[in-house]
Amino acid sequence: MDKKSSIAVSTYKGYVDRNGVSRDDVKSFFSIxxxxxxxxxxxxxxxxxxxxxxxxxxxxxxxxxxxxxxxxxxxxxxxxxxxxxxxxxxxxxxxxxxxxxxxxxxxxxxxxxxxxxxxxxxxxxxxxxxxxxxxxxxxxxxxxxxxxxxxxxxxxxxxxxxxxxxxxxxxxxxxxxxxxxxxxxxxxxxxxxxxxxxxxxxxxKTFDLLQQTQKREIDKSTSTKEESFDGYTTIKPNKMQKDALVELNNIRKSGEKKSLVISATGTGKTYLGAFDVRQFNPKKFLFIVHREQILKKSMKSFMEVIGGPSSNFGILSGTKNETYAKYLFATEQSLARESNLKQFRVEEFDYILIDEAHRTGAKSYLRILNYFKPKFILGMTATPERTDDFNIFELFDYNIAYEIRLQDALKEEMLVPFQYIGVKDFEVDGKRVDDNSSLKYLASEDRVKYVLDQVNYYGFSGATAKGLIFCSRNEEAQLLAEQLTRMGHPTQSLSGQNKIQEREVVVKKLETGEIEYITSVDIFNEGIDIPCVNQIILLRSTQSSIVFIQQLGRGLRKYNGKDFVTVIDFIGNYKNNYLIPIALTGDKSRNKDIARENVNFQPTIGLSTISFTKVAKERIFESLNNIKLDSLGDLKEAYFELKRMLGRVPMLSDFKKYGSVDPNVFADSKNLKNYYEFLKIVEKYRPLKSELNSKLTMLTKELLNGKRPHELILLNLLLKDKKVTVDRFSNEVKSYGAQINQSVIESTKRVLSLEYFTKTGQKNYGETSIVTYKENSFLLDNIFNDFLKDEVFKKFVLDIVQTGLLNAKDYDFHEVFTRYKRYTRKDVSRLLNFETDCTSTIYGYKVANDCCPIFVTYKKSEEIGDSIKYQDKFLDSKTMKWYSRSNRQIQSKEIQKLIEGVSNLHQKRKIYLFVKKDDAEGLGFYFLGECLIDGRTIVQEELKIDDSTKKPIVSMNLILDKSVQYRRFLDITTSISN
Structure with missing residues (x-):
């Protein structure tokens, strides 16, 4: 036996089957x-x-x-x-x-x-x-x-x-x-x-002894803290702070007098402010915040960074009036009083810093800002989004010096990681906790025991539990605190009725270990710093992504002895469960497909993990199925949020660039034909002529998604130069890494001339061409060229083209389709260069001259007819048993055309497999790859319609070119209904 055969036999025996193996076995094995x-x-x-x-x-x-x-x-x-x-x-x-x-x-x-x-x-x-x-x-x-x-x-x-x-x-x-x-x-x-x-x-015992010995050795070898010349500990800026300091300096050099820093809780905003004040070196500085307890901690941080005598630092609050200080730290309530404001000249402070700047819409803050005339104002916030109409971005002249959101901060390890667990909430006899559950049920002894079982099971980082429990109402928080205390877990409740001093006493008890938990509703969403928190327990529905992140953020500050924070979310029968994956991942796209994937794939963010138990997943999928993420109200909210940030009307490309709503959501909306129509509603834009509006609709509905860039590339060229040769067009397509051949060129012609579309489509899109073809060159149609004289129309055409090209970056154009991206039948019809739009006739598959796209809905709806309820099924992650339409025999013309040339896993036509789990996922199917028909498995079968009716049907195995990736295969084939 030669070396190659010996290796083959050894490999077979070592990895497959150690029983005796012959040459024929090896040959058979390696010829599969x-x-x-x-x-x-x-x-x-x-x-x-x-x-x-x-x-x-x-x-x-x-x-x-x-x-x-x-x-x-x-x-x-x-x-x-x-x-x-x-x-x-x-x-x-x-x-x-x-x-x-x-x-x-x-x-x-x-x-x-x-x-x-x-x-x-x-x-x-x-x-x-x-x-x-x-x-x-x-x-x-x-x-x-x-x-x-x-x-x-x-x-x-x-x-x-x-x-x-x-x-x-x-x-x-x-x-x-x-x-x-x-x-x-x-x-x-x-x-x-x-x-x-x-x-x-x-x-x-042994572990503790070793730890003590190691600590003594470390203490002996470790020098004292590095100190600066003035006796203060040297603190160096982190990566975020360094980048932000450069940007703040650049903003001031450009002549701007205001700026905003958006930074997740715990990422060092206060130190950043201190570093910037140090580099600005003001003659007099004012720090404004809404609570005195934050004020004292902030002043301490500034003293550590800036140094100098303590007499340089002072407080203006309800209890102190140290207005002489070079660095003055004031509460907004005290400073806003007329008598206090008048103590200062309007130009008293060179530099004013406002912490928790999202609060600046309050009258007291505006009174302060309208009074003073500093050289520079800096606002800092973790959540610039507002539920009212106040525009924080406008207040700071739309100058965002730096932005680091929660997910970025976690990846940079600026925060302690979270380990999120979504579990089902308490149930009795099938009764679930929901938004209307009675207080008796929420605070029942059985529910509290269930909560404790989960809390004890998932645990916490550190020696003792130091947790915040967010409840749905104040009465529940109070009763839960009493129940938990009786069960051996000392707990106190707090509400908005508790004074600041009372809250501080309870927080101190948590920090010292006198109590394990604090129950509350929303009072710990922001404005308080409890770094020791190692457990966050959510016993309420998620009302908004902002509040969810604020509550999550209470546990993300780094703290000695805390390696992570455990977040246990009890997911009941809440209508807003769909917000959970959106909040955790920071996704603002309002795209249901993305939200579903985030639940299924349970992504990690740096060292943070997201886990949902099976029933918790079902709760979220139920919520996703029952909610419209693209309602007009939701789109308006996202629109005005982005408008406030930009200080102007956003275009579709802005939504893509700034990570807001997926532009395709506007395109796919049943309520809108194009983005201009949306602006007619929200901004009272004048109506466009119907012909112009029809063309915007065509470009939006057909090309905006960027799933094929060819039409967009050609339009982009023609909007600059009125005539483009085929060679130039082809070279430009190749520069995008996309394929081009005569079939694609012809298809592009038909689409942009509207010949591709049905009569109904042409009527909806305006019957005139966008592009014409003459003497081996493309030209803008004369009528469409006249349309472009309307500057508003031209602006929106350019925006659609640019947004489509931005969307195209999400795809790999080395092949026709990008694996694991979603495609509708309409997309597939165009991308496969069909002569006309055959969306309405593709159904489960279409055998064309050179290809056959196959669409499989893996879990069939109970409402569909028995004649099409055949069970396509994955036999493994690379093989699907697939069924033809009913009333088909192997000798049928359609089947013969499909299997033409099949032999030894080869065939004449390319077969593309598209699969979605069920109809709740919408019109899009995931492209899983190209398939070969296993000729050995082509079988004539019968489909039973009822006890007396059977119809012929053909089955065969489709072999994918690559196995379906782990998580996606599991998602498609598991029984969870989404």
């Missing part, structure tokens, strides 16, 4: 034309596109049992792991974890957290120096195992961030390598120690 890419050996690592945790989670969710042999664990990643295990426990799936006390890396609390997981048995290896990192998943139904071996321990950093190498492979249960691994694990398992509370207590 199809493979499931999810089973292929793969190198796993962490990147912006994927991480190791995602692959582990997929394997956990699809296996029937598992074994981890891993030395090191961390609490952060145990939180999302527990969410997966909670669902697996419902399905009766168990696992084993073999770990160690190696180097005493694992904190004792980690072992206690592992013991909370009911469906996991944990043992401690007795092997000295146990440092394994292996994950084994058993898929017994398919008789194979998946193994992940490499460098990743079960820690947040290793599974989400660090540069790691892990080999993932799958094999039969009896492969040599799998057998060796299991024999090794079982041998070690049998000699290991069962994890128990006694073992943890003994481990704790």
């Amino acid at each position: 034309d199809t493979e499931d890419e999810n089973l292929k050996p793969t190198l796993l690592s962490n990147s912006n596109e994927e991480n190791v945790w995602e692959k582990l989670r997929y394997e956990l969710e699809t296996c029937n049992e598992f074994v981890f042999a891993v030395a090191f664990f961390s609490e952060d990643i145990l939180v999302p792991f527990k969410a997966v295990m909670a669902d697996l426990n419902e399905s009766g799936i168990h696992g084993r974890i073999l770990t160690s006390d190696y180097l005493y890396f694992n904190k004792p609390k980690v072992f206690r957290e592992l013991m909370k997981i009911a469906n996991v048995e944990v043992r401690i290896s007795s092997k000295k120096g146990f440092h394994a990192k292996g994950y084994i998943f058993n898929h017994s139904k398919e008789s194979y195992k998946t193994v992940i071996l490499g460098s990743s321990n079960f820690t947040g950093s290793a599974l989400l961030k660090n540069y790691e190498w892990n080999l993932k492979f799958s094999s039969y249960d009896n492969s040599e390598l799998t057998t060796q691994i299991f024999e090794n694990i079982n041998e070690t398992w049998c000699k290991s120690v069962v994890l128990s509370e006694k073992w943890i207590n003994d481990y704790q």
